[in-house]
Amino acid sequence: EPEVTQTPSHQVTQMGQEVILRCVPISNHLYFYWYRQILGQKVEFLVSFYNNEISEKSEIFDDQFSVERPDGSNFTLKIRSTKLEDSAMYFCASNLAGGPGDTQYFGPGTRLTVL
């Protein structure tokens, strides 16, 4: 069964460093998403991406964040200058059509720890 994959599973970085989180969405999916979950809190939407551009972003997704589809399979989230409060699980998701009620499928997550 096709699934979303993410690497690395755990990333430790120093405050102020740049990190890139990688995702391989399900192969025929067209819409891609990043969410994050701070320990013990809700899963929160960060950004959605379609046709090589951002289609929607939340207030959390400020100028330190960027997303890219560098090739036909990968989808990345870059955090330019990490802060302590960026420590969280980051989930990538994808869906086929992005239309009303289309189900998003989530990856296993990357745990980001900022020291």
Add this chain to the structure above:
Amino acid sequence: EDQVTQSPEALRLQEGESSSLNCSYTVSGLRGLFWYRQDPGKGPEFLFTLYSAGEEKEKERLKATLTKKESFLHITAPKPEDSATYLCAVQTSGTYKYIFGTGTRLKVLA
């Protein structure tokens, strides 16, 4: 403001003891309501999508129902392997994003 509230926060059941989890929502136009299961340190695993009031979906010991204000996830004769956090999410009109509730942590004791 669109909101999703799940209750209870935590639930302990004996194996075989059926119960229901609640997800109430206040949104401006529902496109879909989604139930996921999340194990510790893992990503949300899709269970059900519901689109309109009156709709029901079933899978093994789980049954999801939807009204205009809330959804229930009914668990019949649960087993220890059903222990997980169950997340509810909604998608509203004009947006791609999901809005998640805080989840219900279910523990089923053998």
